[in-house]
Amino acid sequence: MAEREVIDEQDRGWRAAARRYMPLVLGILLIGSLGALLYSASSASRDHQRALAEQQRSWEIMALARAFEAKTARAEVTLARYVISLDPDTGRLFQDQWRTAASQLKSLTYATRKSDWQRGNVRALQAAFEQRGKTLSEIGLRTTYDQKMGALAQFHQAGRSQDIKRLTALIDLVIQAENARLRERSLAVSLAGDRTELVGKTSRMVGLALLVCVLFALWLVNAAYTERRNARRMAEMEAERADRLEEAVSARTSELSDAYEQLKRESAERAAAEDNLRQMQKMDAVGQLTGGIAHDFNNMLAVVVGGLELAKRKLRLKPAEAGHHLDNAMEGANRAAALTRRLLAFARSEPLLPNAVDPDSLLRGMADLVDRTIGDQIIVSFAHKASGWRIFVDQHQMENALLNLCVNARDAMEGRGKLTISTGQAQLAANQIGECPAGDYVTVCVTDNGCGMTAEVAARVFEPFFTTKPVGKGTGLGLSQIFGFVRQSQGEIRIESELGTGTSVHIYLPRRILTEQEAAAEAPASEQLHTLHPPTRILVVEDDPRVLNQTMAALAELGHLPIACDHPSKAAKLLSNNADIGLIMSDVLMPDMTGPEMIRTLPAHMRHLPVLFVTGFTGDATDSDDFRGHEVLRKPYTLNALGLALSNALSGSNHPGTAAAAE
Template identity: 85%
Template sequence: MADGDIIEEQELGWRAMARRYMPVVLVILLIGSLGALLYNASNATRDHQRALAEQQRSFEIIALARAFDAKTARAEITLARYVISLDPDTGRLFQDQWRTAGSQLKSLAYASRSSDWQRGNVRALQAAYAQRGKTLSEIGLRTTYDQKMGALAQFHKAGQSQDIKRMTALIDLVIQAENARLRERSLAVTLAGDRTEFVGKTSRMLGLVLLVCVLFALWLANAAYTERRNARRMADVEGERADRLESAVATRTAELSDAYLQLKQESAEREAAEENLRQMHKMDAVGQLTGGIAHDFNNMLAVVVGGLELAKRKLRLKPEEAGRHLDNAMEGANRAAALTRRLLAFARSEPLLPSAVDPDSLLRGMADLVDRTIGDQIIVQFGHQAKGWHVFVDQHQMENAILNLCVNARDAMEGRGRLAIETGQAELAANEIGECAPGEYVTLSVTDNGCGMTPEVVARVFEPFFTTKPVGKGTGLGLSQIFGFVRQSEGEIRIDSTVSKGTSVHIYLPRKIVTEEEKAGEIHQPGAVHTLHPPTRILVVEDDPRVLNQTMSALAELGHLPIACDHPTKAAKLLANNLDIGLIMSDVLMPDMTGPEMIRDLPAQHRHLPVLFVTGYTGDATESADFEGHEVLRKPYTLMALGQALSQALSGSNRAGTAAAAE
């Protein structure tokens, strides 16, 4: 066989093999192509569904955020209505709306649980919501306890606080972040649709080219077309839903705008009515105070007048008995002064003067006073369990609080029964008792076996002017004054009472850690000897002639040399004519100018003189810049108190003069 024949036979064999295996290769290529197309179609469908789900979640989060914003705004509007109207149903509606907003916030947190970029925003929004809830709950609580003016003021302050601005900013931040994410997800939906369309076109082309797979290609094309049609239908549905959400948001925004305008109008009306409300409250307070205060003052004046009259009769024949009557009159005057201080403390016109106090020692010192106050028919038991723990309080106010509780217990027992006054120690967790911070507390408990109180009365006992006693037998200031004292001392008070069984009042005051030096000062303080000064010429500025004469006599009794000045405008001339004056003693409230104004207007050569201000109504005088560097003595005062105040004023002046000379 020739070489040419061999080559030709080989070519024919290659051609036969090609014809034999070409269909197999084509089928393999077709199957591979179809497999690749099916795999791409599955991925495109999955990506498209995932993108649609993410897009739907973004719409849901935006809707929840706007619904939460609307609900919180509606709740604050309802709270404003409650503060103004005092309608309990409105208060409950506010609580329901605020809790609904909290549920919506939880739904928002759950919807965004898988969104790392939203988790921090939602947590911050939850914290801001909780903080805002505390503020609004305190306003609602004040309103519930009929502290309308305080609630109005606090609501106005809350409306200008940063809490609501922070909540609004966080909601906007959530929505902005979700809108940015929504744009990315919309792009993903578009890309997934394009991929699906590409797969469909490729399938149709393969079906046309390969007749063997015409039916299969047609089925694949139909499936791809159906899928694309469903995707478009879903996109249309989501678009319609987005339109509905946008319409709902626009409607809610309009409602919020109307509510904001209504709130502004109500605020304007409230401001216009505040002046009338204040006047009405003043008149109401005066009406409620008249009976009890007149009764208490008349009793005290009866003691003073009767004691002085009896002392006058017994002065010559029985001087010892006259001295006893004078002591009774002095005690009545002191009780009248104490009642005045109670009223000033209740009105926040007299500031607290706190110091480290041992409650056990305080109770021991008050034992005789308590016995005289409540009578012999009541058995008093004292329990001293503070065991050296101190409290940082105004000692006079604490004594007054204990005495008030004993008087209330006496009235509840109708003058006969058992009274227990006990101190103790307690370790409290945060908010275990009221709003007490965690730490160590000294407890004071006053327990009686009297008539007790109903829950309705217990709920109102701290309201100013509320009393269950007959007209003229009580002012309704006792427990409210105790409540103010305890709160000013950063403590808490709790009442447990059962009708026909008795009442227990528990006071919790923060423990004061006392150093050894402070304990030594406390021990020697009662017997401290004030620095004695030589006779000093004192200018006395007082517009009331009776008070002026009494002050002149008191100063002369203490060995000083007083000069009378019956009007503040005469002070400068008297100082110029008497250059040996060493101290100015001035009343605070006088005609034409006050004592501090008179001191400021003095010539420069008299500015170094020490000043002692005397007043019966100090308000927050000790915190005023007008009294800085000067002593203040409250009326009425004893000779001992006057001597101590003069000693302190003169001692301070020596230090001031030294400093001035050094300069």
């Protein structure tokens, strides 16, 4: 009995303990369940809010991308209007719109700063936008500086370039990436809703204790639905906005195409008008040229004809006086040749045959000539500061250019004043002076204290036939000739002038560093006499019979054995029949083919012969490659110049330069 009572007492203890602790256990389980349900609900709510926030960010990024695309398109349309209208307000509107687009791009970059999948796309978009901005800015600059036709052409090219296609493609790539991300975020929102529904079902199972949780979950579901509906409404509005933007872009593109067609028509009309104007200017230039130079040529021809006639009369009775008249005739002919050479240089019909020249030595040699030319009442001073630096120019053309500048200075000072001619050294950066590349340059400056000129006159001094001198006093070719010569010598020329104070002309020519061969070729004037050669059989190719006869006689006078060839097509046959020919002397411009073309058509076994080209007017055959490796002699020439040219050709001294023409 006692044992049974003990067992019953134990059973009652366990039951009492169970009744005592069961509510606690159940409470703990209920609290745990409620905590788990609340945690699950809270977690689902956070995930849902995060998904919604990410979804909102995607919409904002797409909206920024669309706004950026619209703003760039509107800026390009504004630039087109600016190029067409040249309205400065439209140009400033384009700049404002482009800066707004840049600001929107910065906003897009900030919005995607935490999106690793967008970082590469946005960087590429920034690079493409900067590249496009440079192109459009260059077009705007051309338009600002009144280069309308160039700006239109460049804008047309920019419209067909890959920059805008790449820009549009990158924007689409950003939007596509956000759409893909948006689908993932929508799926996350959907999963969050499913979890909320699960919490609702569980809350119904636990009863009224979880009713608050269920109501809260329903509230979350309702909020998610509202957000989704708002997102759908925003997507519809964005799609409608994109449609409107596409219609606007299409309309602007159509307007731009119409404007481009109109500009093409206007350009064709303007080109036709410019052709007519150039023809009229050309005819006017011919008239000015005839009136300006005919007097000089008549004077020179009068000296030549009169001198020859007087020499003919005095030849027997007074030979000394006849020689004086012949000297006068030769001087007149030399002056005519110099004038012809200036005209050819202006027309770029005479090739430059440059060599390395010391500008200081050149000025020292011209001192007497300058003094005689400008008169005794002008004080001339020289400043030699080139310090051995050389320039690579045609020496005759350089002398003519400097003498022309001195004459202009004399006229500006009205025969009385101070003239300074100086040389110097300069180190220029790229494009510091005109289009000069970076490097060392020799400067030649001619400065006077004459009347000077206005800015309007200074802007036109290099125009052909422009002159402020009275009719008959100048042709307007001087400074044009100097400008063409300096440009052909790879240099630049600048004029500084102030009305009532004076004028300074600055010539910049690249420094020439002598090679070993050029240094060895330089010799004092006493060593420039031509080397005597034994009588040589020379093939003379010349189509003018009078010039051919004169050349034959001159060669015979020098002791050589000339063979006449009156057409370049006969040269190869004569060379084959006369194997002892030692030199070819050829004119440059002849019927059917030029002298250089004839040399190139000779058989290979004849091309070793030395060649002496004689040129008076080279026309289209001015390519220096045609004369490379051959001696060149200018017409008209003296016997001494002919002998020197023959000596150089036979000796094989094909150094850069040319035998001097008759002066």
